[in-house]
Structure formats: structure tokens, C-alpha cells
Amino acid sequence: MKVTVVGGGIMGLCAARALLKLGATVTVLDQGPLPNPLGASVDHTRALRSAYGGNTGYMRMARDARAAWRRVWSDIGADLLVETGLLVLSDGSGTWSPASRHALAAAGVPVEDIAPADLAARYPMLQAAAVADAFHVGDGGVLLAARIVEGLLGWLEANGANVHARTPVVAIDPDHAAVEVDSQGHGRWQIDADSLIVAAGPWTAKLLPALGGVARPSRQVTVYAEPPLELARAWASAPLIVMDSGSVGLYVVPPVAGYGLKFGDHRFSLAGDPDDDRTPRDGDARAVVAPAASLLRDFKRYRLGEARPCFYDVEPEERFVVAPLDGAQRSWVMTGFSGHGFKFGPLLGDMLAEAVAGRLDGAALTAWAQGFDGDA
Ligand SMILES: Cc1cc2nc3c(=O)[nH]c(=O)nc-3n(C[C@H](O)[C@H](O)[C@H](O)COP(=O)(O)OP(=O)(O)OC[C@H]3O[C@@H](n4cnc5c(N)ncnc54)[C@H](O)[C@@H]3O)c2cc1C
The missing domain is CATH 3.30.9.10 (D-Amino Acid Oxidase, subunit A, domain 2)
Structure with a gap:
């Protein structure tokens, strides 16, 4: 299975890692340098907490997120949670x-x-x-965010992912899981894959204008x-x-x-x-x-x-959007992380990879990522 991931922030990198572990051939494309200091993921620190007001869905997810982080620590050889x-x-x-x-x-x-x-x-x-x-x-x-992003990039490169910085995606075709990239100086070309993940952070609506409201x-x-x-x-x-x-x-x-x-x-x-x-x-x-x-x-x-x-x-209710972009579920978006997504990166990446591999229903994934666990 060939998968293209647009965006090398925490979401794209965690999805790429999970897919690589499932045996996919993974290409990560980012418009900026990697790590990208202008992305939402790159700062020294990010908070991990399970206090979530009345939203018991995210409270429980935050507790599950800890187990997902432990698997990351084991991969990258460093525990980056204080x-x-x-x-x-x-x-x-x-x-x-x-x-x-x-x-x-x-x-x-x-x-x-x-x-x-x-x-x-x-x-x-x-x-x-x-x-x-x-x-x-x-x-x-406290998650040491910048070091985590660097650690994940190192792990992806060491494990065979194709990671391309300074490669802006200028158009996407969700039905065919295809993207058009513009590599400054080398012109435009198309990359085809079996699946596509768009994890473009605050730039999402530029690539997917229909998501502008969410x-x-x-x-x-x-x-x-x-x-x-x-x-x-x-x-x-x-x-x-x-x-x-x-x-x-x-x-x-x-x-x-x-x-x-x-x-x-x-x-x-x-x-x-x-x-x-x-x-x-x-x-x-x-x-x-x-x-x-x-x-x-x-x-x-x-x-x-x-x-x-x-x-x-x-996202208007601060609920994450991890959803298919096309009827055949070849393409997916990860967005709407509303200032509280970093702590969930590895957990979301693992779950999305299951859906991309056809082992988890897209609608179930979408509802879970929105934090609805039945009593939220
Ligand atoms: C100030 C601040 C404080 C926060 N505090 C917390 C916290 O305490 N706890 C917590 O859990 N979360 C926190 N968050 C939220 C968390 O950091 C984000 O939810 C998370 O980093 C989002 O990751 P991302 O991968 O979706 O986006 P990003 O990190 O922004 O990554 C998106 C990437 O996509 C690339 N991209 C965009 N468009 C294109 C294109 N056309 N072609 C190629 N590449 C493209 C960008 O260059 C970027 O690198 C905070 C966020 C901020 C900004």
C-alpha cells in the first residue's frame, strides 16, 4: 500500500509512523523545512492533561494517549514526557x-x-x-514537543519513509488519492498513491476550502x-x-x-x-x-x-475532524485540533492507520475522534 501524507506536523508524522508499522510505503510532504517552526506542533512544550470539563470522551482518550506515547518512546529511544x-x-x-x-x-x-x-x-x-x-x-x-517532532522525523527516515521538506502540495484529488506538488525550481508534478492523508494544520482550508467553516x-x-x-x-x-x-x-x-x-x-x-x-x-x-x-x-x-x-x-466545538474525504475512503483529513491536539497525536495516528488499512470503519473513527463516547 502506497500512502501520501501532506503535512509533517505531529499529526502527519504520527499517521506516517503508524502506517509504516503496518507495512505501507509512506511519503511525507511538507511545504516548509522539517521541523517547520511555523507549524502548530513546533514549540518546546505542550501540555498533557486528562481534565476535560464534562467531555468524558477526550478525558478517556487522554488516558489512552499515554499508552500510545509510551510506544513512541520505545521507538525513538527517549521518554519525552515530564x-x-x-x-x-x-x-x-x-x-x-x-x-x-x-x-x-x-x-x-x-x-x-x-x-x-x-x-x-x-x-x-x-x-x-x-x-x-x-x-x-x-x-x-509536559510533552517536549520540538524534541518529539525531531525524534519522529529521525525514526521515519531511519525506517524507510520518504520525507520531503520544502515541497508544497498545490492541489489534491481525493477520489484518486493524488496530489500535485510544486518543488521550487523543479516545476510541478503529480504523486499517485493508494491512500492520501491531509494533515495540514492551520493551512487545511487553503487545500480544502470546503472545510473553511470547521x-x-x-x-x-x-x-x-x-x-x-x-x-x-x-x-x-x-x-x-x-x-x-x-x-x-x-x-x-x-x-x-x-x-x-x-x-x-x-x-x-x-x-x-x-x-x-x-x-x-x-x-x-x-x-x-x-x-x-x-x-x-x-x-x-x-x-x-x-x-x-x-x-x-x-473547530467550532473544539472537536477533532478525522474523516474520509471521499466515498471510497481513499483520502482522509486530520484537522480541527483547536489548540489541544498534540497530546493525542500518536493515538490518532494509530487509529487513522487502522482505518486506512480497512480495519476500522470511517464513520466510527470520525465519531470517536470527535470525543463522543456515548456520555460526553
Ligand atoms: C500556542 C499553542 C499551544 C498549544 N498547546 C497545546 C497543549 O498544551 N496541548 C496539546 O495537546 N495541544 C496543544 N496545542 C495544539 C497542538 O499543538 C496542535 O493541535 C497540533 O500540533 C496540530 O498538529 P498538526 O500536525 O495538525 O499541524 P501542524 O503542526 O501545523 O502541521 C501541519 C503541517 O502541514 C504543512 N502544510 C500545510 N499546508 C501544506 C501544503 N499545502 N503542502 C505541504 N505541506 C503543508 C505545514 O507546513 C505544517 O508543517 C497547541 C497549539 C499551539 C499553536
């Missing part, structure tokens, strides 16, 4: 935090409630005034920061932190493995184009860290690094 645990804070106005607590406890995950008055003693970088409710779960960690690019900003020296020790053993203030906005990835403390905002801008200039704008960093000012002690003494604008693709 276990930190997860601290969920809430100002009391949202439903995400109580729903997460309830779903995790019902699934048997030990949940430790922390009285706001006790927060600062346990986490000296926090101040409790803005927090009405808090809990901790051990199930949370895969909207969204400019998102993260900011790295250096805490004051006396808080560095507390941060070194800190958990991932998520703040529910009506909806999940601020998240904080603690410094791990030599990478910095990172602030992000899960609220979607739904604006911009992934080909836009990535220079940060005035106010970018301030907008992301604003909620941290009331949450973190001495926040004005943190040294903020440059804001880093990046793009991901958003």
Missing part, C-alpha cells in the same frame, strides 16, 4: 473546573481538593485572592517568562496550571528540562492567516499574561520574553 501533575484553579464563575473534578473522580482518578487559603503554602508563587476553588490531580505532564485558523500567542530568583525553586517543581475564569483562558506550563516557564491563552482569536508575518504586535504579551497578575505573587518582577504568535485550526 510528569508534573495538574493544578486546576477557578474563580468560581465557570463550569469547566467542577465538571472536570466530577468526571475525573467518577473515572477513579484521585482528585485532591486544596483550600484556597492553603495554596500559597504549597505553591509559594501563587496568591490565593483570585481563587475560589482549587484541586490537584497527578495526571498531568478548520478556522486562529492566531494565538504564548509568552515565555523568567520568575524572580527566589521563586525559581518553587517553579522548578510546579505542576501545569489551568485557570477557569468562566472559560479556560490562562494556562501556565512550568519550566521543565531546561525550557522556560510559559504562559498561554486558550481563548481563540479566530483571526489571521498562518502565512501572515509572525512578528509580535504591541500588547500581545500583556494580553496573554494579564490574568497572571492577580494569580501570581510579585508578578511585576517576572521578566517577560518576547511574545510568540503561532496558529492552530479551530
Whole structure:
């Protein structure tokens, strides 16, 4: 079986790995260098958590995702998940935090409630005034994303995949699993295969305009920061932190493995184009860290690094789209990862490979990837 994969981000690479393991001949095409620093997958760190509000489908998938990562570690010869645990804070106005607590406890995950008055003693970088409710779960960690992408690329190349950077796909024919590529300087040509996977991240709607409504690019900003020296020790053993203030906005990835403390905002801008200039704008960093000012002690003494604008693709309900593109199920799309897909890359890749090989029904795959497990 010959398979073409468009996109060398975490989704394309994980699908390529799973298909190679099933014995397929795999070609990966990316428009940029590989790893592509403009892709959604390439940053130092990505969060792994199973707290998912009331969405028990993704909660369960996140737990299954851990087993899929362990298989990746065994392939690439490195364990690139740093276990930190997860601290969920809430100002009391949202439903995400109580729903997460309830779903995790019902699934048997030990949940430790922390009285706001006790927060600062346990986490000296926090101040409790803005927090009405808090809990901790051990199930949370930081994936070393850039190193994972590099590791997967190395594994694919060592195991016989044809990986082509700087090879933009300019047209696709889902019915024939064919793509037309434009290799700068060498003209255009067509690549035929038995199956095709389009995993083009925030560029998806450029290749598949019909998906424009379900895969909207969204400019998102993260900011790295250096805490004051006396808080560095507390941060070194800190958990991932998520703040529910009506909806999940601020998240904080603690410094791990030599990478910095990172602030992000899960609220979607739904604006911009992934080909836009990535220079940060005035106010970018301030907008992301604003909620941290009331949450973190001495926040004005943190040294903020440059804001880093990046793009991901958003589905209106934050549900993933892993679906056939044609009636005969020769071509597939992976999109709509809505800022929370990285942790699922290997699991999604494994499941899609099963469908490409004809061992899993396309409709069942699509429903599972949307996070519907019957009670979500
Ligand atoms: C700021 C930020 C924070 C995030 N935080 C988390 C988190 O904490 N936890 C989590 O689980 N997830 C997180 N995510 C989401 C996660 O990173 C994404 O869901 C995931 O990386 C998407 O991977 P992808 O392979 O679909 O897309 P990408 O990594 O963007 O890969 C798509 C690739 O396709 C290529 N491509 C596009 N068009 C073409 C074409 N025409 N021809 C050839 N190649 C093409 C691109 O060059 C690119 O390399 C975050 C994302 C961002 C941006």
C-alpha cells in the first residue's frame, strides 16, 4: 500500500509512523523545512492533561494517549514526557473546573481538593485572592514537543519513509488519492498513491476550502517568562496550571528540562492567516499574561520574553475532524485540533492507520475522534 501524507506536523508524522508499522510505503510532504517552526506542533512544550470539563470522551482518550506515547518512546529511544501533575484553579464563575473534578473522580482518578487559603503554602508563587476553588490531580505532564517532532522525523527516515521538506502540495484529488506538488525550481508534478492523508494544520482550508467553516485558523500567542530568583525553586517543581475564569483562558506550563516557564491563552482569536508575518504586535504579551497578575505573587518582577504568535485550526466545538474525504475512503483529513491536539497525536495516528488499512470503519473513527463516547 502506497500512502501520501501532506503535512509533517505531529499529526502527519504520527499517521506516517503508524502506517509504516503496518507495512505501507509512506511519503511525507511538507511545504516548509522539517521541523517547520511555523507549524502548530513546533514549540518546546505542550501540555498533557486528562481534565476535560464534562467531555468524558477526550478525558478517556487522554488516558489512552499515554499508552500510545509510551510506544513512541520505545521507538525513538527517549521518554519525552515530564510528569508534573495538574493544578486546576477557578474563580468560581465557570463550569469547566467542577465538571472536570466530577468526571475525573467518577473515572477513579484521585482528585485532591486544596483550600484556597492553603495554596500559597504549597505553591509559594501563587496568591490565593483570585481563587475560589482549587484541586490537584497527578495526571498531568509536559510533552517536549520540538524534541518529539525531531525524534519522529529521525525514526521515519531511519525506517524507510520518504520525507520531503520544502515541497508544497498545490492541489489534491481525493477520489484518486493524488496530489500535485510544486518543488521550487523543479516545476510541478503529480504523486499517485493508494491512500492520501491531509494533515495540514492551520493551512487545511487553503487545500480544502470546503472545510473553511470547521478548520478556522486562529492566531494565538504564548509568552515565555523568567520568575524572580527566589521563586525559581518553587517553579522548578510546579505542576501545569489551568485557570477557569468562566472559560479556560490562562494556562501556565512550568519550566521543565531546561525550557522556560510559559504562559498561554486558550481563548481563540479566530483571526489571521498562518502565512501572515509572525512578528509580535504591541500588547500581545500583556494580553496573554494579564490574568497572571492577580494569580501570581510579585508578578511585576517576572521578566517577560518576547511574545510568540503561532496558529492552530479551530473547530467550532473544539472537536477533532478525522474523516474520509471521499466515498471510497481513499483520502482522509486530520484537522480541527483547536489548540489541544498534540497530546493525542500518536493515538490518532494509530487509529487513522487502522482505518486506512480497512480495519476500522470511517464513520466510527470520525465519531470517536470527535470525543463522543456515548456520555460526553
Ligand atoms: C500556542 C499553542 C499551544 C498549544 N498547546 C497545546 C497543549 O498544551 N496541548 C496539546 O495537546 N495541544 C496543544 N496545542 C495544539 C497542538 O499543538 C496542535 O493541535 C497540533 O500540533 C496540530 O498538529 P498538526 O500536525 O495538525 O499541524 P501542524 O503542526 O501545523 O502541521 C501541519 C503541517 O502541514 C504543512 N502544510 C500545510 N499546508 C501544506 C501544503 N499545502 N503542502 C505541504 N505541506 C503543508 C505545514 O507546513 C505544517 O508543517 C497547541 C497549539 C499551539 C499553536
